[in-house]
Amino acid sequence: MIIPKQMPLEKILKTIEGIENILVVGCDGCSGIYQVGGIKQAETLATLIKMHRQLNNEPGEIRHTIVLRQCDQQLVATTLRPQMENIDALLSLACGVGPQTLIDVFPDHKILTAVDTFGMGGKDRELGHFFEYCSGCGDCLLNDTGGICPMTRCPKALVNGPCGGMLDGKCEVGDYKNDCAWFLIYERLKKLGQLDKFKKYREPRDWRVAQSPRKLEI
Amino acid sequence: MAKREAYSKLMEEIHAGKFVYTGELEPEKIGDMEEVIEGAKKLVGHVVAANVTDIPQSFAYMNSLAPSYMIQEIAGLEAVCQMTCRDRNRLAMFADLLAAGALGIKNILALTGDHPSLGDQPEAKPVFDLDSASLTALIRKITDEGIDLNGHEIEHPPKFHVGVAINPGAVPLEPEILKLERKEAIGAEFAQTQVVFEIESAKEFMKAIKHVKVPTLIGIFPLKSFKIGQWMNNFVPGVTIPPNLLDQLKELKKIEDKPRRKEKIAEMNVEYFGEIIKEIRKTTQAAGCHIMAVKWEELIPQLIEVAGR
Numbered sequence: 001m002i003i004p005k006q007m008p009l010e011k012i013l014k015t016i017e018g019i020e021n022i023l024v025v026g027c028d029g030c031s032g033i034y035q036v037g038g039i040k041q042a043e044t045l046a047t048l049i050k051m052h053r054q055l056n057n058e059p060g061e062i063r064h065t066i067v068l069r070q071c072d073q074q075l076v077a078t079t080l081r082p083q084m085e086n087i088d089a090l091l092s093l094a095c096g097v098g099p100q101t102l103i104d105v106f107p108d109h110k111i112l113t114a115v116d117t118f119g120m121g122g123k124d125r126e127l128g129h130f131f132e133y134c135s136g137c138g139d140c141l142l143n144d145t146g147g148i149c150p151m152t153r154c155p156k157a158l159v160n161g162p163c164g165g166m167l168d169g170k171c172e173v174g175d176y177k178n179d180c181a182w183f184l185i186y187e188r189l190k191k192l193g194q195l196d197k198f199k200k201y202r203e204p205r206d207w208r209v210a211q212s213p214r215k216l217e218i
Numbered sequence: 219m220a221k222r223e224a225y226s227k228l229m230e231e232i233h234a235g236k237f238v239y240t241g242e243l244e245p246e247k248i249g250d251m252e253e254v255i256e257g258a259k260k261l262v263g264h265v266v267a268a269n270v271t272d273i274p275q276s277f278a279y280m281n282s283l284a285p286s287y288m289i290q291e292i293a294g295l296e297a298v299c300q301m302t303c304r305d306r307n308r309l310a311m312f313a314d315l316l317a318a319g320a321l322g323i324k325n326i327l328a329l330t331g332d333h334p335s336l337g338d339q340p341e342a343k344p345v346f347d348l349d350s351a352s353l354t355a356l357i358r359k360i361t362d363e364g365i366d367l368n369g370h371e372i373e374h375p376p377k378f379h380v381g382v383a384i385n386p387g388a389v390p391l392e393p394e395i396l397k398l399e400r401k402e403a404i405g406a407e408f409a410q411t412q413v414v415f416e417i418e419s420a421k422e423f424m425k426a427i428k429h430v431k432v433p434t435l436i437g438i439f440p441l442k443s444f445k446i447g448q449w450m451n452n453f454v455p456g457v458t459i460p461p462n463l464l465d466q467l468k469e470l471k472k473i474e475d476k477p478r479r480k481e482k483i484a485e486m487n488v489e490y491f492g493e494i495i496k497e498i499r500k501t502t503q504a505a506g507c508h509i510m511a512v513k514w515e516e517l518i519p520q521l522i523e524v525a526g527r
């Protein structure tokens with residue numbers, strides 16, 4: 001899923017300075033599941049903003065709501081249209097796709113985000129860690145790399161790793177705390193008896209497939 | 219594989235089976251080349267060529283291409299121009315290779331390069347469009363076929379020898395060796411290793427890569443002070459400095475008279491590393507040693523005198 005993180009409150013307050021009536025819009029997709037953009041978080045953020053405004057004697061109405069998936073234009077339209085009365089700005093708690101979808105639907109409103117988006121990954125609930133696993137490069141290598149993505153999990157996105165910075169299976173980036181993706185690839189391929197795949201030379205990538213913006217006809 | 223033609227002195231000596239010595243020069247954050255050229259002058263006649271570093275450890279320094287040219291032109295010392303993939307995409311790498319060829323550079327060391335986050339501009343955007351393997355492949359295409367990566371012909375294509383780096387201290391070692399095999403298959407013509415401080419690790423490593431037919435120069439790093447030794451030991455990943463060597467440096471640190479201290483430290487280095495190099499030369503298939511005595515060029519002839527050629 002997409003990894004979201006709520007911005008620090010101060011930063012959010014600064015972005016909405018001077019805007020009176022705001023609808024905080026959660027998203028029940030990835031962001032909701034990760035409890036960053038769920039209805040509870042939308043309510044909490046709206047309450048915090050209201051408190052801040054009361055303390056500072058600032059005018060305006062702060063409401064909150066949620067869309068099942070903020071990346072779906074039709075869902076956004078049907079859910080939010082009836083709630084737009086008097087609203088000056090929408091403050092999104094979805095990933096970076098959410099606010100841009102909101103703009104598509106409500107081009108005349110101010111659209112803001114309260115989230116920093118970190119890409120696609122998974123979560124370890126026990127450790128409470130998010131980790132990025134895919135950067136949507138458009139030409140998946142996983143079948144060739146033992147199922148480990150070097151485009152995302154190697155900070156240099158190397159296709160012929162590991163680089164000289166690997167030590168004890170750890171990566172030079174991040175003070176040797178993170179796994180070296182190419183070490184993981186080596187270990188996986190070794191276990192699968194496919195070290196020939198590790199040893200083979202891979203041509204430099206054709207970056208055209210990853211050329212943004214991309215559009216997929218479905 | 220049939221031996222390729224030699225275009226450089228380094229390759230001539232390697233082909234001739236000589237035990238070769240290379241040095242290292244590091245242009246730093248400086249707007250002139252006097253120091254590098256002076257260093258190069260001191261190396262002439264002792265090493266066959268010297269590496270010129272390319273923004274080492276991602277510290278924003280002078281590039282490698284211009285000083286590589288200048289040490290060849292002014293000092294008469296052949297360059298091994300290091301090229302990293304950190305800062306340039308394939309267009310810029312190719313452009314620099316053409317320029318290097320036109321300037322008479324013959325040896326390129328193809329490196330992936332450290333990540334920018336390790337250096338003094340950690341905010342920089344990393345490039346890594348190519349890596350050490352695909353840069354090697356590009357140099358092969360230029361040299362062997364006179365074409366770029368997409369097969370377009372080059373007018374008056376330059377001829378290079380391409381070397382790669384390898385780390386004997388890599389843990390685990392197997393992927394490192396597989397990587398060398400990968401680069402051998404692409405056409406790497408020589409390898410230079412990361413620093414080695416113990417003869418046993420050099421021997422073990424050379425044994426482990428015996429099946430790889432890439433002439434390999436073992437990296438030697440003389441230690442100028444206890445502080446540097448301690449720092450390397452603690453902070454350079456994969457480097458372990460034998461305790462007795464550190465103890466010796468610690469003892470010498472006590473000498474108060476600075477010139478005398480320097481002299482004693484030099485003597486100790488000459489003795490210690492001279493013997494290691496001699497042993498490497500006599501007992502392993504190493505093609506030579508790459509001595510990284512940056513700003514300490516005068517040590518190299520002394521080391522070679524102990525180690526022999």
Ligand code: SF4
Binds near residue numbers: 150
């Ligand atoms: S190779 Fe590309 S598509 Fe596949 S997991 Fe990595 S970034 Fe995603």
Ligand code: SF4
Binds near residue numbers: 155156165167183
């Ligand atoms: S240490 Fe591994 S993960 Fe880190 S940059 Fe090098 S190859 Fe990539």
